[in-house]
Amino acid sequence: MKWLTLGPEIYFLAVGAVFLILSMMCPNKKRDFSAALFLAGLGVAVTLASVRLEGSLFHGAYRVDLFSQLLKSLLSVGFFLVVCLCSSLNGIHEARHAEFYLFLATCTLGMMLLVSSLELLTLYVALELASYSLYALVPLRRGGGQQMEAGIKYFLSGIATSALMLFGLASLFAATQTTLISELILKLPALLNTPMAFIGLLLTLCGFFFKLALFPFHIWAPSVYQGAANQVTAFVATATKVTAMAMLVRLVSMSDGNTSLAHVLIALAIVSMTYGNLVAMVQKDFKRLLAYSAIAHAGYSLIGILSMNPTGYAAALFYALAYLTMTFTCFLVIVKVAADGRDVTIVQFAGLHRRSPLLAMALMVGVFSLGGIPPTIGFTGKFLVFNAAMEKGYFLLVLIAMINVIVSLYYYIQVVKAAFLLEPDEELPPIHLSPPTTLLAVAMLVVIIVGGIWPSHLFELARAAVQTLR
Amino acid sequence: MGMQLASFPYLSAILLSCVVGLLVILFIPRDREALVKGVSLVFSGIALALSIYVFCAYDRTLGGLQFVEKLLWVEPLGIHYFNGVDGFSLPLILLTGIVHFTGVLTMWELRGRVKEFFAFAFVLVLGVFGFFMSMDLFFLFVWFDVSLFPMYPLIAIWGTTRKEYGALKLFLYLLAGSALILPGIVYVAVASGLHSFDIMALMQPGALSQGQQRFAFVLFYLGFGILAGVWPFHTWSPVGHAAAPTSVSMIHAGVLMKVGAFGILRVAIFLCPIGWEYWAPVMAVLATIGIVYGIFVGLRQTDLKYVVAYSSVSHMGIVGLGLSTVTAEGLNGAVFQMFAHGIMTALLFSSLGYIYDKTHTKLIPDLGGMSGVMPVASGYFIVAALAGMGVPGFASFWAEVTVFISALKVYPALGVLAICALVLSALYMLRVVQKTFYGQRNERYAQLPDVSFGLGLPRMILVAVMVLFGLFPRLMLDLIQTAVIPFMAGGGLSR
Numbered sequence: 027m028k029w030l031t032l033g034p035e036i037y038f039l040a041v042g043a044v045f046l047i048l049s050m051m052c053p054n055k056k057r058d059f060s061a062a063l064f065l066a067g068l069g070v071a072v073t074l075a076s077v078r079l080e081g082s083l084f085h086g087a088y089r090v091d092l093f094s095q096l097l098k099s100l101l102s103v104g105f106f107l108v109v110c111l112c113s114s115l116n117g118i119h120e121a122r123h124a125e126f127y128l129f130l131a132t133c134t135l136g137m138m139l140l141v142s143s144l145e146l147l148t149l150y151v152a153l154e155l156a157s158y159s160l161y162a163l164v165p166l167r168r169g170g171g172q173q174m175e176a177g178i179k180y181f182l183s184g185i186a187t188s189a190l191m192l193f194g195l196a197s198l199f200a201a202t203q204t205t206l207i208s209e210l211i212l213k214l215p216a217l218l219n220t221p222m223a224f225i226g227l228l229l230t231l232c233g234f235f236f237k238l239a240l241f242p243f244h245i246w247a248p249s250v251y252q253g254a255a256n257q258v259t260a261f262v263a264t265a266t267k268v269t270a271m272a273m274l275v276r277l278v279s280m281s282d283g284n285t286s287l288a289h290v291l292i293a294l295a296i297v298s299m300t301y302g303n304l305v306a307m308v309q310k311d312f313k314r315l316l317a318y319s320a321i322a323h324a325g326y327s328l329i330g331i332l333s334m335n336p337t338g339y340a341a342a343l344f345y346a347l348a349y350l351t352m353t354f355t356c357f358l359v360i361v362k363v364a365a366d367g368r369d370v371t372i373v374q375f376a377g378l379h380r381r382s383p384l385l386a387m388a389l390m391v392g393v394f395s396l397g398g399i400p401p402t403i404g405f406t407g408k409f410l411v412f413n414a415a416m417e418k419g420y421f422l423l424v425l426i427a428m429i430n431v432i433v434s435l436y437y438y439i440q441v442v443k444a445a446f447l448l449e450p451d452e453e454l455p456p457i458h459l460s461p462p463t464t465l466l467a468v469a470m471l472v473v474i475i476v477g478g479i480w481p482s483h484l485f486e487l488a489r490a491a492v493q494t495l496r
Numbered sequence: 497m498g499m500q501l502a503s504f505p506y507l508s509a510i511l512l513s514c515v516v517g518l519l520v521i522l523f524i525p526r527d528r529e530a531l532v533k534g535v536s537l538v539f540s541g542i543a544l545a546l547s548i549y550v551f552c553a554y555d556r557t558l559g560g561l562q563f564v565e566k567l568l569w570v571e572p573l574g575i576h577y578f579n580g581v582d583g584f585s586l587p588l589i590l591l592t593g594i595v596h597f598t599g600v601l602t603m604w605e606l607r608g609r610v611k612e613f614f615a616f617a618f619v620l621v622l623g624v625f626g627f628f629m630s631m632d633l634f635f636l637f638v639w640f641d642v643s644l645f646p647m648y649p650l651i652a653i654w655g656t657t658r659k660e661y662g663a664l665k666l667f668l669y670l671l672a673g674s675a676l677i678l679p680g681i682v683y684v685a686v687a688s689g690l691h692s693f694d695i696m697a698l699m700q701p702g703a704l705s706q707g708q709q710r711f712a713f714v715l716f717y718l719g720f721g722i723l724a725g726v727w728p729f730h731t732w733s734p735v736g737h738a739a740a741p742t743s744v745s746m747i748h749a750g751v752l753m754k755v756g757a758f759g760i761l762r763v764a765i766f767l768c769p770i771g772w773e774y775w776a777p778v779m780a781v782l783a784t785i786g787i788v789y790g791i792f793v794g795l796r797q798t799d800l801k802y803v804v805a806y807s808s809v810s811h812m813g814i815v816g817l818g819l820s821t822v823t824a825e826g827l828n829g830a831v832f833q834m835f836a837h838g839i840m841t842a843l844l845f846s847s848l849g850y851i852y853d854k855t856h857t858k859l860i861p862d863l864g865g866m867s868g869v870m871p872v873a874s875g876y877f878i879v880a881a882l883a884g885m886g887v888p889g890f891a892s893f894w895a896e897v898t899v900f901i902s903a904l905k906v907y908p909a910l911g912v913l914a915i916c917a918l919v920l921s922a923l924y925m926l927r928v929v930q931k932t933f934y935g936q937r938n939e940r941y942a943q944l945p946d947v948s949f950g951l952g953l954p955r956m957i958l959v960a961v962m963v964l965f966g967l968f969p970r971l972m973l974d975l976i977q978t979a980v981i982p983f984m985a986g987g988g989l990s991r
Contacts, residue, residue: 337572379612383526399645399671400638409634409678413573416682424682428675435671439648439664446612447652447660482570489572 031081031090034073034098035142038135041065042128049124058123059112065131066106073102086208087145091494094142096487097272100347101141104265105134107354108257110466117255117367119168126166130261133159137269141276146195146205146230149273153191153233156269157184160262167255167367176246176253183246187236194229197222207280211496215282228290231277237270239317240324241298251317252369259313260357263320264350271327271346275339279495283334291332292423299325299430307437312370315437316356319396322434323349329420329427330411338414339495340488341407347484348395348407348477355392355470359385362457372441376448382457386445388467395474397438398431403477410485499580499696502563506550507579507629510589513542514622521615529610533600536614540597543625547593551586559583559978561631561696569634574685574692578632583979584761587835587972588628588754594961595750595842596621598954599743602846605853605951606654606741613654616646617743624751628758633681633693636763640677643755644670644723647736647748654741656852657799662739669732673722677759680715684708684767699766701986706770713771716764717779723756725812727786737805742849745801749808750842754834757815761831765819769989772822777907779820784910786813791921800851800858803928804844807884810921811837811892817914818899821906822989824980829898831976836891836965840883843958847876850951854944860928865937870946874933876955881929883962885922891965894973 029036044065048058077095082088108130118126136156143149161184165177199205201223202213217223232243239247251259281287302321309315327349330342362385363378364370379386395404408431412424459467477484517539524532554562561580569575581589599617606613623643630636647670651663685693688703697703704712722729733753737745765772790810797803811833818830850873851866852858867874883890886897896918904911947955965972 394645400641405638405641409682410573412678413682413686416679416686421679421683424679425675428678432668432672432675436664436668439667442648443652443660446649480569485570485572 028081028083031076031079031083033076033079034069034095034102035135035138037069037072038102038131038138041069042131042135045124045128045131049128051124053121053123055115055120055123058127059115062109062112062127066102066109069102070099070106073099084145084148086206087148088142089144090142093272093276093491093494096343096491097141097268098138100268100350101134101137101265104261104268104350104354105130107466108261108264110462111257111260111358111361113460113463114365115255115257115367116365117167117257122166126163126258129159129163129166133163133261134265137265140269141272144207146198146207150192150195154188156266157188160266163258163261164250164254166258167253172253173255176249180246180250183243184236187232187243190229191233194226194232197226198230201226207276211280211282214280215284218281218284218287224286227277227281227287231274234270234273234277235294235324237266238274238324238327239321240294240328241301241321244298244302244321244324247317247320248314251313251320252311256313256357256361256364256367260354260361263316263353263357267320267324267353268346268350271331271342271349274328274331275342275492276495278331278334279339281334288332288334291328292420295325295328295332296423296426297325298322298328299427303430303434303437306434309437310371310373312356312360312372312375312441315372315441316353319434319437320353322430323396325430326408326411326427329415329423333411333414333418333420335414335417336489336492337417338411339492340485341410341414343488343491344410344481344485345407347488348403351470351473351477352392352395352402352404355388355467355474356396358467358470359389359392362459362463365457372444373448375441375444376450377454378445380456381454382459384459384464384467385457388471389445390442391471391474393438393441395478397435399435401475401478403474403481406478406481410481499560499564500555500558500562502565505565506546507563507581508565510543510546510550510593510625510629511622513539513546514618514625518615518618518622521611521618524611526611532611532614533604533606536600536618537597539618540600540621543621544593544597547589550581551590554581554586554975556975556978559982569632573634574690574694575634576632576694577635578694579629580631581629583976584831585628585758586975587831588751588758588838589625591754591835591838592621592624592628592751594957595746595838598842598846598957599746601951601954602746602849603741603743609653613650616650617747620646620650620747620752624747624755627755631695633685633695633698633763636695636759637674637678637681640755640759641671641674643752644674647744647752650744651736651740654744655739656741657738657801658735659739662735666732666736669729670723673719673756676715676719677763680712680719681763683715684712687712695762695766704768709768709771710774711771713764713768713775716768717760717775720756720759720764723753724760724816725753725756725786725809726816727782727789727809727813730786730790730809733809734802734805737808737845738799738801742845742852745845745849746842749805749845750838753808753812754838757812757819757830757834760819761827766983773989776820776822779816780903780907780910783813783816783820784914786810786816787914788917791917791924794921795924798860800848800860800863800928800932801845803860804841804848807844807921807925808837808841810917811841811884814896814899814914817903817910821899821902823902823906824977824984825898826902826906827980827984828973828976829895829902832969832972833892833895833899835972836883836895836962839958839961840880840890840892843876843880843955843962844884846955846958847873847880850947851877855941860931863932863938863941864935865933866941867933868937869941869944872952873947876947876952876959878929878933879959879962881925885925886918889966890962891969891972892962893966894969898973
């Protein structure tokens with residue numbers, strides 16, 4: 027019976043096995059996609075069914091609780107959504123489709139293991155499982171060599187941060203003589219004024235700063251966003267960010283409100299927001315723009331985490347959900363506009379309001395949500411995060427963040443302008459959406475708006491999840 | 497302040513009529529333009545009818561907050577869905593209803609992307625209605641932003657002069673205000689220790705200390721002041737107005753600038769009365785500069801829309817001057833001026849819009865002798881211009897008189913300066929009228945048709961409202977008084 031608590035993990039392991047077998051058979055685009063769609067849909071059902079499970083395995087190294095199960099559900103939803111985008115996976119060679127789904131599944135599995143890990147070595151192994159899957163996914167795209175550059179950049183900066191993180195983990199162990207997070211929570215707060223424990227914790231966080239593309243760990247983001255296939259980028263931009271935000275919540279909560287750590291994080295958040303927004307203003311490629319906006323959003327979400335109070339952690343989790351929905355909506359538009367799997371520049375959205383009014387509207391709502399305009403889920407997320415920071419008295423931080431939000435509106439509005447205002451040089455054919463895609467786009471719009479107007483339930487859920495951290 | 501719960505959610509029904517109107521429009525095929533216009537008219541008519549009902553059914557002897565709807569929204573944060581109207585907000589809700597309805601009628605001849613235009617307009621008006629009736633800071637802010645972001649597409653797509661520049665400038669300027677308002681809102685909720693966004697709870701004396709009030713007042717005053725066109729944050733306004741299509745200019749100058757002024761009243765003054773007293777002299781100076789500056793810059797303009805836009809800056813200065821007196825009469829006059837100016841500006845832009853649609857120019861030197869070509873259309877503009885000069889018989893006369901009397905008592909020097917400037921403004925408005933509508937007729941436009949009865953309807957409604965409240969100002973002043981007196985006696989003020 028104990029193994030039942032591992033339901034989602036076992037399921038995704040099985041999904042990985044299925045695609046391992048499929049990858050050895052002759053390539054069949056249709057078969058791979060329908061198998062993936064079915065398995066991903068079932069995966070959502072499996073994780074949702076196991077949301078209320080609780081249990082502790084492997085002598086406390088692995089815990090199943092509301093926090094982890096909620097994130098597993100989010101991850102499987104993210105996996106499902108990205109698979110939904112793969113109906114015409116033109117960016118990747120047909121022979122590689124099964125591998126693509128395989129790595130997607132193992133990456134999801136790795137992140138699921140990650141959010142349940144309560145032991146530093148388990149945590150590291152799970153993180154590497156997720157990372158290596160991504161190292162393989164990024165250069166899978168067909169075409170010019172741009173994807174190889176992105177893959178190598180991602181790999182090299184990734185393993186460099188892994189090394190940093192390992193050093194941090196070792197220092198933590200040296201300082202506390204334990205690798206169990208449940209014991210670290212008790213020992214660490216008293217030890218954080220010693221350099222070894224403090225630097226150890228900070229370097230451990232670096233591993234997740236990298237995934238979150240927080241300044242100064244952002245260098246990979248623009249190339250990878252642009253160089254990887256659109257669907258892979260969608261996955262990197264949604265699921266991995268959610269995991270990174272959640273893991274930062276878990277690790278920072280160990281410090282029990284240490285002010286020096288908070289000050290370091292404040293500095294990182296401010297620099298990350300400002301840098302991301304300023305550089306995003308001059309971008310021409312939409313995915314590159316989203317990469318820089320992701321750097322800025324890493325800063326916003328960090329504000330919730332560095333507040334180090336339950337409201338802040340819950341706000342950060344809510345922000346992760348919000349970020350997943352709105353970023354995914356943008357990628358939905360990218361994938362449909364670039365049916366042949368190429369990159370999309372902002373001016374290529376010209377005339378979108380005539381080619382597909384629904385996509386134009388989804389794009390507008392998506393970027394306005396990223397820009398934090400109510401009544402969208404992105405605004406509510408920011409509001410919750412700012413509220414938590416204000417409770418700690420970080421008035422200036424909130425003010426700087428708000429000024430950043432206004433700066434970011436400048437480039438978000440350029441996207442809306444392209445979609446609604448600019449006319450293409452030559453008349454482009456209308457984009458026909460299949461009924462499931464239409465449904466998906468409408469569903470995303472509804473989630474963004476309803477989640478923004480009526481955040482009560484989701485926020486309560488996030489608060490309940492944060493309760494289990496202690 | 498007393499509170500009467502609503503027997504029927506009239507206020508939510510107003511919001512709902514906008515939401516339903518929006519949804520219905522979204523489901524109409526885009527080539528059915530007449531149907532889109534019809535649906536817009538029906539739903540804006542429902543909103544207008546409901547706002548007239550609420551205006552008339554408000555019990556003036558009881559006063560206080562009425563038609564209250566209160567629902568717990570997000571419990572851990574103390575957010576309520578809390579709507580209610582009092583003597584301050586009722587005039588503005590009525591104003592919004594009238595301007596939107598007449599705006600739809602004014603845009604009856606719109607061609608091209610009709611569906612999107614009316615859909616965005618409904619989002620805009622939804623935000624404005626919500627802003628005026630909300631008594632919860634969270635929702636207040638949500639409505640504030642909802643009313644602002646449709647301005648960008650509305651101006652950038654359907655606008656005229658330098659539309660993309662004007663739209664972007666306006667959008668970024670106005671949202672820059674929210675960069676101060678949002679931290680301010682969260683600050684007062686947290687600093688008061690109440691962890692609530694309920695305005696009624698936060699405005700209790702003692703909820704915020706003296707220092708907190710002085711600080712928060714600046715945030716709110718600057719944040720909302722940008723939208724209210726307070727000098728020196730007004731520069732978005734002439735550019736934006738000139739670029740916007742007619743009904744957007746109407747809603748924008750008529751209603752949206754009042755959102756800013758009302759925000760100063762409802763948030764800054766309500767929550768931080770001590771800060772209000774402290775900063776009032778600064779407000780008075782800025783408002784007077786705005787009045788004088790608006791008039792002098794307006795003198796140099798040759799584009800009719802710029803003329804009207806700068807007159808808006810100076811008229812909104814009168815609102816600011818009224819608010820800065822910290823007296824009951826001043827507040828009363830300021831709120832009445834918001835209403836009167838809203839109707840008057842809507843009429844100015846509406847009549848200007850017709851002339852522009854026909855002649856495709858709004859430059860004064862190009863026009864001339866228009867009253868001979870289109871006497872009725874010119875008549876509407878002249879009436880509005882007269883109202884703007886403060887001629888007795890129109891609503892704005894009473895509003896301006898009330899403000900100036902109280903201003904002379906509190907700030908004699910500034911009051912005299914403002915009145916002198918206003919006399920000058922009469923001179924320049926008359927010159928504009930004379931050059932545009934009398935004098936040498938431009939033969940190019942001699943054959944243009946005059947405004948028909950149907951198209952003149954929105955202007956007629958606006959003139960009727962102006963005259964109604966000009967002849968019976970107590971309809972409005974007494975209503976506003978029911979809110980002013982309890983507020984001034986409420987104990988929030990130190991003097």
